[in-house]
Amino acid sequence: MTTEVLLLSLVFLFAINTPIAVAIGVASIMGILIQGDFSMMMVVQRMFGGTDSFHLMAVPLFMFTGTIMEAGGISRRIIDLANSLVGWLPGGLAAVTIVSAMFFAGISGSAAADTAAVGAILIPAMKKSGYASDFAAAVQASGGSIGVIIPPSIPMIIFGFLTGASIGRLFAAGILPGLLIGISLIAVATLISRRKGYVATTDFSIMQVWHTFKRAILALGAPLIILGGILFGIFTATESAAVAVVYALVVGMFIYRQIKPGDLVQLFINGAITSSIVMFIIAAASVFSWIAAIEDIPARLAGTILGITENPIALLLLINLVLLIAGTFVETTAALILLVPMITAMLPSLGIDLIQLGAIVVTNLAIGMLTPPMGICLIVSCSISGDTLGAISRRVLPFLAILIIDLLIITFYPPLTMWLADLIAK
DSSP states (O other), X not given: OHHHHHHHHHHHHHHTTOOHHHHHHHHHHHHHHHHOSSOTHHHHHHHHHHHOOTGGGHHHHHHHXXXXXXXXXXXXXXXXXXXHHHTTSTTHHHHHHHHHHHHHHHHHOOHHHHHHHHHHHHHHHHHHTTOOHHHXXXXXXXXXXXXXXXXXXHHHHHHHHHHOOOHHHHHHHHHHHHHHHHHHHHHHHHHHHHHXXXXXXXXXXXXXXXXXXXXXXTTTHHHHHHHHHHHTTSSOHHHHHHHHHHHHHHIIIIISOOOOGGGHHHHHHHHHHHHHHHHHHHHHHHHHHHHHHHTTHHHHHHHHHHHHOOOHHHHHHHHHHHHHHHHHHSOHXXXXXXXXXXXXXXXXXXXXXXXXXXXXXXXXXXXHTTSTTTOHHHHHHHHHHOOOHHHHHHHTHHHHHHHHHHHHHHHHOTHHHHHHHHHHHO
C-alpha cells in the first residue's frame, strides 16, 4: 500500500505542476504516514542527512563559480574566441553559439546557467543577423545541454554521491562524449544554416585566433584548474570547486575589474538562491529515496525490467528509453535521485562499468533538457528569444535526432567514456 501511495501521489503532484521539491517532499510524507512506523522527525533528519555531504558541497561552489565568471566579464572574451575558431563556417554565429556553450560547460556545471550566459548575447546577435528567432533559440538550447556533460557537471556529482563512483573518473568520462556531441551539433547547425542561406561572420585567421585566445586565456583558467587539478590528482572535485571560486573572484575583481567590492553581496545572494533550488530538491528526494529503499521499490522495479529481458543490449536500450521519458517530465536532479538506485540494481546484468553508466544516465537527462515540458534549456532560450515553447520544440528536432545517435554511440562504444576515466584510475 505504501508503494502505491508514494508513486501515485508523486505522479499526481507532478501532473498538477506542483514545484518539484514540494511534490517529492509531500509524496514522501504521505508514504511515511501510510507506512506508520516512523516519526515525522525522520523527514527533517533525512533532509539534513541527504545534503550533509562533502561531495555535494561542490554543487553550490561550481554554480557560484559560474555566477562570478559571468559577472566578471568573461562572456564576451569566450565568444570572441569561439568566433575566431568557427565563425568562418556557414551560419557562423550558430557554430559560435555551440562552441561558446562548450567553453562555458567547463565552468559552471549547469546547463541552465550556460544557456542563459551565452544566450543573452548570441540569441539577440543571431536575430539581428537575420537568423530565424526560433532557430536561434533552438541552437542555443541544444548547445546549452552540453553544460552537464563536459565537466564539471552537477548531475555527475550527484550520480557519484548516490553510487559512490569516483567523481574525478566521472568527469573524465564526460570529456570525449561532450566533444562528440558538440561537434555533431555544429555539423547539424552548419547544414541547416547552409540550406537557409545564413552566412559566415568572419574569415579564418590564425592571427585572430591567437589574439582572441590571449584575451580569453584567463577566462579559460577556471576549467583548466578544475579539470587539471582533478585529473592529475591534485585535489578532489569539491576542493577544485573552492579553488575555482577564489580564482574567479581574483580574475573578476583584480584583473578584468568587472566586479566591484559592492557587487559581492548581490553575487553571493544570487549564488545562494540558485544553489538552494538544487539543494532543496536533493534534500526532499533524499526522504523519498529513503522510504523507497525501505519499501524495496528500486529492487522491485529492477526485477520487473529484468523480467522483460536479460539481454544486455536490450536492457541498455530499455534503460535509455526510461531515462529519456523521465528526462522529459522530471527535473534532472529529481530524476537522478529517483531512478539511479533502480538502474544501479541492474548493473551486474548490463555488463558495463559504473562510470560508463554514469555517462549514459547524464547524457539521457541532458537530452531531456531539450524536450518539453521540463526542458530547462528550451525554457531559458524561450525567455530570451520571446518565442513559444512549441515553435522552438519543432526547430530543435534535428538536434535531438543527432543527440540520440550520439547517445547510442556513448552507450555501445565503451572506450569513448572509459579511455580517459581508466587513465585516472592508473
